[in-house]
Amino acid sequence: MNSRSLLAALSLALLLSGCALPERPVAVSPxxxxxxxxxxxxxxxxxxxxxxxxxxxxxxxxxxxxxxxxxxxxxxxxxxxxxxxxxxxxxxxxxxxxxxxxxxxxxxxxxxxxxxxxxxxxxxxxxxxxxxxxxxxxxxxxxxxxxxxxxxxxxxxxxxxxxxxxxxxxxxxxxxxxxxxxxxxxxxxxxxxxxxxxxxxxxxxxxxxxxxxxxxxxxxxxxxIGIKDLLVPGQTVYTISVAEKGTLWLKMTAHGEAGHGSTPAPGRAPDRLIMAIRKLKARQDEPIIHPSLYELAARVGHEHGGITGFVLTRPWLVDRLVLDQLMENPAARATLFNTVNITGFTGMKEPNVIPSEVSAIIDGRVLPGTSPEKWLEEIKKTVDDPNITFAVIDAHGGNGSPWDDPFFDALAKHAVDGRAGVVAGPALSPGYxxxxxxxxxxxxxxxxxxxxxxxxxxxxxxxxxxxxxxxxxxxxxxxxxxxxxxxxxx
Ligand SMILES: [Zn+2]
Known part of the structure; x- marks a missing residue:
């Protein structure tokens, strides 16, 4: 969040701070x-x-x-x-x-x-x-x-x-x-x-x-799990995972002429692989916000109150003011995008030999709602090189459960147990x-x-x-x- 947008938000919030936070129903044990x-x-x-x-x-x-x-x-x-x-x-x-x-x-x-x-x-x-x-x-x-x-x-x-x-x-x-x-x-x-x-x-x-x-x-x-000071100091947030990302594990292989390491020449496999990785890393996707993020923000804001509460209980303010901060946190960022993470390489030979094939291992993750097949298509389109091939090591889609559910309510209610400074809400997990x-x-x-x-x-x-x-x-x-x-x- 830059200082200008922060200032604008705060003055807006102050202007409107006469408005109370919306009432939230409390789950009741039978x-x-x-x-x-x-x-x-x-x-x-x-x-x-x-x-x-x-x-x-x-x-x-x-x-x-x-x-x-x-x-x-x-x-x-x-x-x-x-x-x-x-x-x-x-x-x-x-x-x-x-x-x-x-x-x-x-x-x-x-x-x-x-x-x-x-x-x-x-x-x-x-x-x-x-x-x-x-x-x-x-x-x-x-x-x-x-x-x-x-x-x-x-x-x-x-x-x-x-x-x-x-x-x-x-x-x-x-x-x-x-x-x-x-x-x-x-x-x-x-x-x-x-x-x-x-x-x-x-x-x-x-x-x-x-x-x-x-x-x-x-x-x-x-x-x-419950994490102290997760979003605001002094407040514990119990996240209840309601959705998980899926996986797309790939072996991305570049093909080219083998040759002598002393002579750089265009189209060699290692160079192709580097170009492909560069293209993947340069992708600028729009964040995809899972609805649980707004719900968690609203619950945190409601418990916290004040201007922070005002901002967090309004999705459009979360978009404008909170998203940038989340993007800076790797774990939070991972919940906003389909991702490509290079976790290893294979195919290297002696330092003076250019191999005809070299591969990168990719741990790709997909948000619920994006199929691994769709994400692979996107990756291929981005790489856009007929001399790069992809082999799927493992793939399965992500999925989620609704949090409008009596068991979810009971877990949340008893985690908080009436304590001030403690809140529980739904979250999307970047792992599975x-x-x-x-x-x-x-x-x-x-x-x-x-x-x-x-x-x-x-x-x-x-x-x-x-x-x-x-x-x-x-x-x-x-x-x-x-x-x-x-x-x-x-
Ligand atoms: Zn475990």
């Missing part, structure tokens, strides 16, 4: 559900969730190779103890996927099942780079906060955030529903899959071969998760880990110091359980 909200001993249940997570982190499900059946067995032991029925189905030897369920009495369900979804595998960890006492498989409790929070207890281990944390909360939610004998109007299904971190093989397998056991209409999985497969089955799939972290803590995802605060696990359990009860209790 009476059938609220009686269970505080029927739990939250201190005890929170401690139990912490121990469940610690044990889960100690199970080695590092992918590759995954060994997710170990993680599924760990959960199964707890389910056995609580007499919750489950099945473990392997997509390949050792690659277990867990489906556990709580069903209403036969013939009494009035709604399709709710899926509590997670992945069991975790990414690799460079063990030697982790602190000794708090290693990736330790599940240790040790101080881990930043600044004023440095003495706060954290649970350490690979997967604390991505995503054994939410997996443990979902398991604990099943346990609480069972122990309290909550009368259900729908099945609640715990679905924990293998292989997410490499190829989504578990989710694909379960959706292809076991959909008859699931058939959920709504789900929660990883995706958004296993939720993509469920959305393709018509599920309203939401990406939401009910933890509240700082921007610095975001670096713990896949980092060498992954951890989550005990406080987050306890508050997260309460918020997830209440949201699930709101849409499942009879």
């Amino acid at each position: 009476a059938a559900a609220t009686r269970f909200h505080d029927a739990v001993d939250w201190s005890k249940a929170g401690d139990e969730a912490v121990e469940t997570l610690r044990g889960y982190l100690r199970v080695d499900t590092v992918n590759p190779p995954g060994n997710e059946t170990r993680g599924a067995r760990y959960m199964a032991d707890i389910l056995d103890r609580e007499k919750i029925p489950y099945a473990i189905v392997e997509s390949a030897p050792g690659r277990g996927n867990l489906i556990a369920r709580l069903d209403p009495p036969p013939g009494t369900a009035t709604e399709a099942p709710l899926c509590l979804f997670s992945h069991i595998d975790v990414v690799t960890a460079e063990v030697e780079k982790w602190p000794k006492e708090t290693g990736p498989l330790s599940g240790a409790i040790a101080p881990g906060g930043i600044g004023a929070d440095k003495d706060k207890p954290y649970i350490w281990g690979r997967g604390a955030l991505d995503m054994k944390g939410l997996g443990a909360l979902e398991l604990e939610t099943m346990v609480l529903l069972k122990r309290m004998n909550v009368p259900l109007k729908r099945s609640v299904i715990l679905l924990a899959v293998a292989g997410e971190e490499t190829d989504s093989s578990g989710a694909q397998f379960v959706v292809d071969h076991h959909w008859d056991k699931l058939q959920c209409s709504q789900s929660v999985n990883e995706g958004g 998760t296993d939720s993509l497969f469920l959305r393709n089955k018509g599920v309203h799939a939401y990406g939401f880990v009910p933890f509240e972290i700082s921007k610095e803590e975001l670096a713990y995802f896949h980092g060498r110091d992954e951890r989550v605060s005990v406080e987050n696990v306890k508050r997260g359990l309460r918020s997830l359980f209440r949201a699930v009860v709101d849409v499942s209790a009879k």
Whole structure:
């Protein structure tokens, strides 16, 4: 935003600031559900969730190779103890996927099942780079906060955030529903899959071969999270991912005469490749704004109030004043465009040999609404060189779910939990998760880990110091359980 447009906006906003912000309806928990909200001993249940997570982190499900059946067995032991029925189905030897369920009495369900979804595998960890006492498989409790929070207890281990944390909360939610004998109007299904971190093989397998056991209409999985000071200082924004970009992974190959490196000549493959990349990088596309951006801005603005609130609650002002700022942030920028990202090269030979073929690997991403085929056409048109060919490595479209949905409302409501300076709203994610497969089955799939972290803590995802605060696990359990009860209790 330049200073002139800022000034114009502020004077305009001041001129109009007599106008109140539009009223926003507040989601209300059904009476059938609220009686269970505080029927739990939250201190005890929170401690139990912490121990469940610690044990889960100690199970080695590092992918590759995954060994997710170990993680599924760990959960199964707890389910056995609580007499919750489950099945473990392997997509390949050792690659277990867990489906556990709580069903209403036969013939009494009035709604399709709710899926509590997670992945069991975790990414690799460079063990030697982790602190000794708090290693990736330790599940240790040790101080881990930043600044004023440095003495706060954290649970350490690979997967604390991505995503054994939410997996443990979902398991604990099943346990609480069972122990309290909550009368259900729908099945609640715990679905924990293998292989997410490499190829989504578990989710694909379960959706292809076991959909008859699931058939959920709504789900929660990883995706958004609460981030402190995300847009304005002092305010925490919980983003609930409602849509995800798709992929177009390509090998772009330039062809030309082979030759001697001492003699530059036109039309050689490496030069062609460089030209093609230049053309792709020079594209100046118009940003495509996903409707969730306006909705999130409006919710943030409404909570914040004042001139900022005035601007954020009006899409035309967001276009004029906020978009430029978003474009400067790489993660936010990625949600506004179909993208082309060069992630590697192949085909180089000795320094003095010009190869006849050289390739760039492209990680392309498409917004929901743009098909990978359409984006490939655009890329070819931009490159416009008959000596450049494209091979598709992998491609799938993006997709989204509406946020006008009772489960979305319940997740948002209980994340905020009436606290000032906290807001929750929908967002488009630049990456994709296993939720993509469920959305393709018509599920309203939401990406939401009910933890509240700082921007610095975001670096713990896949980092060498992954951890989550005990406080987050306890508050997260309460918020997830209440949201699930709101849409499942009879
Ligand atoms: Zn994950």
